[in-house]
Amino acid sequence: MSTRSNVDVLVIGAGAAGIGAGLTLSRRRVDFAIVEASHRIGGRGYTEELAPGEFFDLGCHWLHSASINPLTAVADRLGYTYRKEAFSRRVFTDGAWQPDTIIDERDAYADRTYAAMHAHSDAGEDISIYDCMDRDNRWASMFDHWITLDTSADPDQVSAFDLVRYNDTNEDWPIREGYGRLICELGAALPVELNCAVERIDWRGSRVVVTTAKGVIEAKAVILTVSTGVLGADDIEFLPRLPDWKRDAISAVPLGHHNRICIRFERNLFGEKANEGVTLLKDNDECMALRIRPFGFQRVVGGTGGRFAQWLERAGVEASVAYVVDCIAEVFGNGIRKHVGGHVVSAWSSDPWVRGAYAASLPGQFHQRQHLAATVAEKILFAGEATSDGFQATVHGAYLSGEAKALEAVRTLKLDS
Numbered sequence: 439m440s441t442r443s444n445v446d447v448l449v450i451g452a453g454a455a456g457i458g459a460g461l462t463l464s465r466r467r468v469d470f471a472i473v474e475a476s477h478r479i480g481g482r483g484y485t486e487e488l489a490p491g492e493f494f495d496l497g498c499h500w501l502h503s504a505s506i507n508p509l510t511a512v513a514d515r516l517g518y519t520y521r522k523e524a525f526s527r528r529v530f531t532d533g534a535w536q537p538d539t540i541i542d543e544r545d546a547y548a549d550r551t552y553a554a555m556h557a558h559s560d561a562g563e564d565i566s567i568y569d570c571m572d573r574d575n576r577w578a579s580m581f582d583h584w585i586t587l588d589t590s591a592d593p594d595q596v597s598a599f600d601l602v603r604y605n606d607t608n609e610d611w612p613i614r615e616g617y618g619r620l621i622c623e624l625g626a627a628l629p630v631e632l633n634c635a636v637e638r639i640d641w642r643g644s645r646v647v648v649t650t651a652k653g654v655i656e657a658k659a660v661i662l663t664v665s666t667g668v669l670g671a672d673d674i675e676f677l678p679r680l681p682d683w684k685r686d687a688i689s690a691v692p693l694g695h696h697n698r699i700c701i702r703f704e705r706n707l708f709g710e711k712a713n714e715g716v717t718l719l720k721d722n723d724e725c726m727a728l729r730i731r732p733f734g735f736q737r738v739v740g741g742t743g744g745r746f747a748q749w750l751e752r753a754g755v756e757a758s759v760a761y762v763v764d765c766i767a768e769v770f771g772n773g774i775r776k777h778v779g780g781h782v783v784s785a786w787s788s789d790p791w792v793r794g795a796y797a798a799s800l801p802g803q804f805h806q807r808q809h810l811a812a813t814v815a816e817k818i819l820f821a822g823e824a825t826s827d828g829f830q831a832t833v834h835g836a837y838l839s840g841e842a843k844a845l846e847a848v849r850t851l852k853l854d855s
């Protein structure tokens with residue numbers, strides 16, 4: 439595609455939100471284009487094929503709230519397969535597998551903490567997840583770890599409203615052929631200009647004038663889908679500056695950190711333990727959630743979140759691999775080490791076009807999500823996972839926000855043909 443210089447609607451970013459917006463505009467026969475800074479579409483949806491038929495998602499992987507997730511039907515239509523059964527969630531600590539009674543104890547702690555979050559939320563108190571927890575409980579550090587995976591931030595950094603207001607059906611279905619791949623296939627026919635970073639958005643006149651790496655594009659409106667990490671870093675210059683209420687909202691819903699670390703093995707060392715989830719609780723209270731042989735692939739996947747994920751990402755790939763291999767060895771014995779056959783490690787916080795994992799609202803700041811989603815001057819429309827009301831931090835939340843903003847643009851600009 440050659441860069442257009444004039445369109446009715448310009449979509450900025452070709453992740454799930456940009457693709458949702460693009461497909462909607464395309465169905466409505468709107469004159470639009472999409473510009474994407476990276477060399478690929480998909481954004482935080484990115485799948486690598488490690489061997490023929492063996493896929494690994496470095497970003498999103500699970501169809502969350504699957505029965506009410508519109509992308510489940512897309513997966514069906516495009517022939518993707520997913521696993522509906524929940525992963526078992528076993529616990530390994532003090533050098534041993536823990537019995538079910540211990541797991542019940544852990545789950546009861548989680549239930550009590552969720553109940554406390556709901557109670558504070560019902561009372562209108564926007565406090566941190568940390569402040570809803572019994573910190574003296576044995577399972578507090580494991581709960582911390584789960585929170586870092588769910589929100590990509592530590593419990594003291596996240597408003598409890600983020601969890602309470604999330605529309606969760608407790609159906610999390612991993613996609614065998616890759617969620618990232620699914621998003622890319624969905625957006626494959628859209629008119630996307632790649633390697634075309636937006637540098638400046640001038641909204642002083644009646645049209646929005648967008649300066650990109652490949653030239654200037656004018657539009658009646660733009661749908662901006664970049665992450666709050668990118669917005670907060672001022673990577674895009676706005677003329678005039680965005681209003682203070684919008685800048686405050688961007689700062690109030692920052693990205694956290696989360697990475698997926700895949701350790702491949704030469705052969706099956708784990709017997710029948712396919713699709714098993716193990717949480718390792720170490721002596722120093724550090725935790726690591728491991729997925730054993732997902733879909734029967736000869737691999738174990740570790741997930742890091744929050745401050746620890748940020749630290750480990752900075753420490754580098756070698757350190758990340760060593761950490762997860764140590765965790766696997768602690769559970770399955772040192773004999774596994776000589777069978778490690780490779781690795782793939784994500785590094786989302788270092789990705790200049792994302793700058794983190796997903797957005798979590800700071801304690802006391804949940805209301806800012808609404809401001810984040812609000813349109814500026816009827817011509818700068820904001821979409822993306824952080825703007826979602828009820829499905830924040832997810833692919834389908836991003837996708838639906840893109841669809842909604844495309845319809846808003848059609849309505850506001852009277853573009854229906």
Ligand SMILES: Cc1cc2nc3c(=O)[nH]c(=O)nc-3n(C[C@H](O)[C@H](O)[C@H](O)COP(=O)(O)OP(=O)(O)OC[C@H]3O[C@@H](n4cnc5c(N)ncnc54)[C@H](O)[C@@H]3O)c2cc1C
Pocket residue numbers: 450451452453454455456473474475476479480481482483496497498499500501502634635636637663664665668673674696697698784786791792794795796821822823824831832833834836
């Ligand atoms: C490790 C990890 C695991 C996850 N797991 C899941 C999961 O299992 N299930 C789930 O539902 N969600 C998951 N998520 C979250 C999910 O991936 C995101 O919520 C979703 O993909 C975000 O889509 P988006 O369109 O809002 O943003 P993005 O995907 O970030 O898209 C924004 C696009 O804008 C582009 N861009 C940035 N700057 C510019 C610029 N200046 N000019 C032009 N383009 C620009 C970027 O390159 C990017 O393509 C996970 C995320 C991570 C990081």
